[in-house]
Amino acid sequence: MGAPGAGDIVAGAVDRADPVGAGFGGTARVGGAGGRAAVFSKRVARMARIVQKFGGTSVADLERIRHVADRVAAERASGNEVAVVVSAMAGETNRLVGLARETGPRPDQSECDVIAAAGEQVTSGLLALVLQSRNIDARSWLGWQVPVRTDIHHGKARILAVETDALADRLAAGQVAVVAGFQGIGPDGRVTTLGRGGSDTSAVALAAALGADRCDIYTDVDGIYTADPRIVAKARKLDKITYEEMLELASLGAKVLQTRSVELAMNHRVRLRVLSSFEDGPGTLVVDEEEIVEQQVVSGIAYSTDEAKITLVRVADRPGVAASIFGPLANANINVDMIVQNMSADGKATDLTFTVAKTDFERAVQVVETHAGELGYGDLVTDADVVKLSVIGVGMRSHAGIAQMMFKTLAERGINIQVISTSEIKISVLIAEEYTELALRALHSAYGLDAA
Ligand code: ADP
Ligand code: ASP
Numbered sequence: 494m495g496a497p498g499a500g501d502i503v504a505g506a507v508d509r510a511d512p513v514g515a516g517f518g519g520t521a522r523v524g525g526a527g528g529r530a531a532v533f534s535k536r537v538a539r540m541a542r543i544v545q546k547f548g549g550t551s552v553a554d555l556e557r558i559r560h561v562a563d564r565v566a567a568e569r570a571s572g573n574e575v576a577v578v579v580s581a582m583a584g585e586t587n588r589l590v591g592l593a594r595e596t597g598p599r600p601d602q603s604e605c606d607v608i609a610a611a612g613e614q615v616t617s618g619l620l621a622l623v624l625q626s627r628n629i630d631a632r633s634w635l636g637w638q639v640p641v642r643t644d645i646h647h648g649k650a651r652i653l654a655v656e657t658d659a660l661a662d663r664l665a666a667g668q669v670a671v672v673a674g675f676q677g678i679g680p681d682g683r684v685t686t687l688g689r690g691g692s693d694t695s696a697v698a699l700a701a702a703l704g705a706d707r708c709d710i711y712t713d714v715d716g717i718y719t720a721d722p723r724i725v726a727k728a729r730k731l732d733k734i735t736y737e738e739m740l741e742l743a744s745l746g747a748k749v750l751q752t753r754s755v756e757l758a759m760n761h762r763v764r765l766r767v768l769s770s771f772e773d774g775p776g777t778l779v780v781d782e783e784e785i786v787e788q789q790v791v792s793g794i795a796y797s798t799d800e801a802k803i804t805l806v807r808v809a810d811r812p813g814v815a816a817s818i819f820g821p822l823a824n825a826n827i828n829v830d831m832i833v834q835n836m837s838a839d840g841k842a843t844d845l846t847f848t849v850a851k852t853d854f855e856r857a858v859q860v861v862e863t864h865a866g867e868l869g870y871g872d873l874v875t876d877a878d879v880v881k882l883s884v885i886g887v888g889m890r891s892h893a894g895i896a897q898m899m900f901k902t903l904a905e906r907g908i909n910i911q912v913i914s915t916s917e918i919k920i921s922v923l924i925a926e927e928y929t930e931l932a933l934r935a936l937h938s939a940y941g942l943d944a945a
């Protein structure tokens with residue numbers, strides 16, 4: 494790595510799969526190994542390093558980009574080093590993905606990424622221009638220019654490392670870095686994208702790699718709420734939420750942060766904040782459990798309509814049946830989420846129900862049908878009009894009766910529960926999609942989460 498310099502603390506692997514983490518980001522921030530800590534403290538003495546991320550609605554047109562530039566300018570004026578990560582203009586990624594799909598039934602994924610990544614290229618250039626027009630030194634950085642190194646999984650690539658040497662040098666020289674979110678470069682040198690909502694992950698990975706003091710995610714709501722505020726009017730803004738709870742909320746459907754971004758923030762101890770682009774306010778901090786003073790039993794409720802249910806009716810009730818169903822699904826790279834298998838009354842045949850992501854639904858049905866002979870089920874019943882509701886809270890570890898409250902509340906509204914799954918800090922149920930709003934609001938009240 495050469496002589497100690499800002500670059501030394503910034504290059505490294507950021508993936509959870511890399512337990513070593515190359516001693517960067519969070520490790521360096523808390524004063525990791527020898528030289529790194531020294532380099533870091535020198536930098537901190539100078540100024541803070543901030544990563545700001547602006548989502549699609551925040552950069553939806555030039556007027557809003559000018560408003561974003563105000564926020565960047567204010568951060569810069571307070572003497573901080575600023576790296577900004579931008580999303581594509583609202584609706585643009587959908588438009589680009591749609592165009593790619595129109596070309597034919599199975600478009601080449603690497604070309605799809607070239608197209609999808611274009612939205613962020615435009616906004617990074619526009620914001621750099623607007624900043625320059627105000628005499629603020631700024632330049633755009635595309636994913637491959639940083640570079641943000643990813644694996645080869647086009648459309649849902651994982652970041653392996655962010656090599657920030659060059660970018661950090663420019664930051665230190667006072668230049669604002671405007672980084673196109675969502676983009677990376679694969680091992681073969683081709684453009685990759687990080688999955689929908691991936692700019693959050695770009696921002697957190699950059700913050701980790703830069704050893705940033707804060708990563709501020711600016712969006713169209715003023716923080717993280719107890720439930721999606723667009724559906725539950727009485728949702729309450731949280732001042733703080735734990736990484737663990739946010740990780741569950743995100744992975745169970747709250748799209749305010751991409752799941753991977755929370756995972757990275759947790760692993761690298763990135764100080765993460767969600768706040769509004771449009772109004773001033775403190776937002777919500779994502780923190781360690783010890784930093785939460787008043788712990789609620791339930792912190793939030795999430796929902797996901799990205800589920801589809803498959804039931805194999807009258808499957809033989811014998812050892813090895815589950816393996817022979819889920820084996821081929823795993824081989825086809827299809828993730829199975831919830832599973833229920835009934836006890837058979839006669840010891841001969843049973844019903845087996847499971848859910849998969851809607852995007853995998855058709856393929857999952859095909860896989861099951863292909864293996865129909867060996868599985869020997871009576872009937873195949875499918876339902877894509879389902880929603881998974883999840884109640885989340887670290888307080889569940891020490892409190893009983895949380896699940897019962899969920900079942901009772903839904904029962905009182907006449908809502909049938911189709912599948913249940915639980916883990917240490919969450920309970921999920923699958924219900925008919927038409928009851929989504931009713932169930933969310935009822936549960937929100939039942940757990941005492943409603944705003945006063
Ligand atoms: P951006 O374009 O800024 O990345 P997103 O649309 O990806 O914004 O995420 C913000 C949206 O997340 C909000 O508009 C809100 O509807 C939704 N959301 C879902 N659950 C929550 C929650 N618990 N708290 C806040 N917002 C949530
Ligand atoms: N533009 C991408 C999307 O719409 C990434 C992002 O906004 O985070 O999913």
Ligand code: MG
Pocket residue numbers: 548690693748749750751
């Ligand atoms: Mg988003």
